[in-house]
Amino acid sequence: MRFGIVVFPGSNCERDCYHVVDAVLDSPVRYLWHADADLSGVDCVILPGGFSYGDYLRPGAIARFARIMRAVEEHAARGGLVLGICNGFQILLEAGLLPGAMLRNRSLKFQCQDVFVRVETADTAFTSMCRPGQILRLPIKHGDGNYHADPRDLAARAKVVFRYCDADGRVVPEANPNGSMDGIAGLANLAGNVVGLMPHPEVCAEPELGGTDGLVLLASALRYWEER
């Protein structure tokens, strides 16, 4: 499976994503430029974290109109894999590939810490190797992760993949770092090929970096692709 990582002006996690796919997953990977017209034949698109276009207007609001996003939307519609991490998740929301929107963190603080998330479904490309209820420890670093959606729109168009929880897997307010509705940390479309999440699995995939819980997302994608 070939991975492509989209670089927008203001992306800042693209190298971490590249490194993990290349060195840890040992899979072919390339950068894709926001102004590209096509995806150069990649099978899995990663929209990395950062502050595309300075987060001006709203995070992701301008990036979602970048030229490459039309190709990403077509790729998603064909069942191609798409993973949006942090700002990448915000871009997926703005693009309407996933429902809802992000508000400022309830605390108004930029949150940079490890969190626990509970895997709510293994029925997505990026959690196929997880079991429901599994707890992952992943880092977050964001100021706008306070997810909001119309509950009916959410239920009609997506499934919740990750919820912020405590170390025992309980979804409680104290474990919610940003005020996100129902503790939502990540979503998938109903087909499960498009996933967005606020935590950063790419910087949590090697023991040297303090944890390996993030690797399961990309390993799942590999297996999902091989077994499709």
Place this chain on the structure above:
Amino acid sequence: MRWEARVLVRLKAGVLDPQGAATRSALESLGFSGVEEVRVGKLVELAFQAPNREEAELRLAQMCHKLLANPVIEVFEYALDAGREGSGCGLA
């Protein structure tokens, strides 16, 4: 013809506004007691060309729907005026 618009983008009623809540409590701490609610929105000023008011209004509404406001969390309203050629946004 030049048109000038002010677009006011606000969070929908019922959507939590962390900035507004923090601003409210800052006002309280400055001694402004009795401030019951603060909501923080955005003002977008723009100047653009369109042949007539009908076309200007249509394009402005499209700009709001497509980019300036996110309908999931925000509502918008605007004021549209015929502008003076060669001026800035003319809204100061």
